[in-house]
Amino acid sequence: MxxxxxxxxxxxxxxxxxxxxxxxxxxxxxxxxxxxxxxxxxxxxxxxxxxxxxxxxxxxxxxxxxxxxxxxxxxxxxxxxxxxxxxxxxxxxxxxxxxxWSGLLAHFAAGAFLIIFHPFKVGDFVTAGGVTGTVKEIGLFVTTIDTMDNVQTIVGNNVLFSDTIQNFSANPFRRVDLVAQLNHDVNHKHAIALFKERVSQIPNVLVEPAPDVEILEFTPMGPVLAVRPYCHNNHYWQVYFDTNRVIRETAAEANFSVPEQHFAVSQKAA
Incomplete structure (x- = not known):
């Protein structure tokens, strides 16, 4: 070679x-x-x-x-x-x-859909995946939500996307739902007028739509009034607690009778 x-x-x-x-x-x-x-x-x-x-x-x-x-x-x-x-x-x-990695990929895909369809954005107050709070971050696989008691909660995106999502920040205002129990001897028309006047004076309660105060139902104690002011989502809890206080104070100032149950007892002769 x-x-x-x-x-x-x-x-x-x-x-x-x-x-x-x-x-x-x-x-x-x-x-x-x-x-x-x-x-x-x-x-x-x-x-x-x-x-x-x-x-x-x-x-x-x-x-x-x-x-x-x-x-x-x-x-x-x-x-x-x-x-x-x-x-x-x-x-x-x-x-x-x-x-x-099917689970992770499902969260990844759900995160992409959350961004594309915009059911909520960072800063919105939502109920999603069984958690209620303010959205702090939408990540690749998970979303961070701060609950009302200030607990940071991490939720998988697929859990959010596969569940019902309520976005309380999407609309310009929301309704506060409260009730006022009246006694039978209270004039409901007078009570409705008083509650409407006082509730409309609460800070951050909207003029339009005006607060709703109407008879909701009847109980053995008397009629129950639905007291429903409207406000921006940022003021919800302030309006909620102020409305409760106003219901109590208005009833006391008007000397409404304390609600109590009434029964009619009859006896048949033997």
């Missing part, structure tokens, strides 16, 4: 391999630069279109992973490696990971 021929062939193989490795390195850095450029252009386009920042994070992360996988497959093809089998392996791995 001619040593010079072997040496020449070895040098040719090493040079060819070195050039491929160098080309792959250049390919990688150029590809990464192009991916970064594409991501920046897409980010600017999405922001000009008014896409929500949280949704933008989803899109950037997903596109970034896909483009990097394409780049790796292209580099392997550059080396002459059969990429069809590699793509099939990636697909199988994706299915396996998806099955193992």
């Amino acid at each position: 001619d040593f010079n021929v072997v040496l020449t062939n070895t040098i040719d193989v090493v040079v060819a391999l070195g050039l491929k490795i160098l080309g792959a390195i250049v390919f990688w850095f150029v590809g990464r630069w192009l991916i970064g450029l594409a991501m920046n252009l897409l980010t600017q386009a999405f922001r000009r279109s008014g896409v929500e920042e949280t949704l933008l994070v989803y899109l950037k992360a997903t596109l970034g992973v896909l483009l990097n996988v394409v780049l790796i497959v292209a580099i392997l093809g550059f080396f002459g490696i059969e990429t069809t089998s590699f793509a099939a392996l990636l697909a199988a791995a994706g299915i396996a990971i998806g099955a193992a």
Whole structure:
């Protein structure tokens, strides 16, 4: 065997391999630069279109992973490696990971839908997933809600999206529902007029729509009045407690009789 021929062939193989490795390195850095450029252009386009920042994070992360996988497959093809089998392996791995992380992926998908459909936003007061409070953060997998007693509660996005959502901040005002129990001897018309006048004077109670004060039902103690002022959601609890206080004070100032049950007892002769 001619040593010079072997040496020449070895040098040719090493040079060819070195050039491929160098080309792959250049390919990688150029590809990464192009991916970064594409991501920046897409980010600017999405922001000009008014896409929500949280949704933008989803899109950037997903596109970034896909483009990097394409780049790796292209580099392997550059080396002459059969990429069809590699793509099939990636697909199988994706299915396996998806099955193992089905719960997390469900939360991820639900988070994307929460951003797209906007059932609530950060700062809204909601009841969702069995939790009532103010939304502090909508994350990729979970949403943070501060409850009324100031407890930070973390709820999975899929739990929120699969349950009924009540958004108390969506409408410009809401109704406070309270009742006033009257005795039988109290003139209900007089009581209704007094309560309407006093409730309408409570701070932050809306003039339009005006407070509702009407007979709601009857009990053995007498008629029950529905006392329902309207206010902005931010003032709900202040109006709620003030209305309760006004009901008590108005009844006392008007000397309404204390509600008590009345029964009629009759006796039949034997």
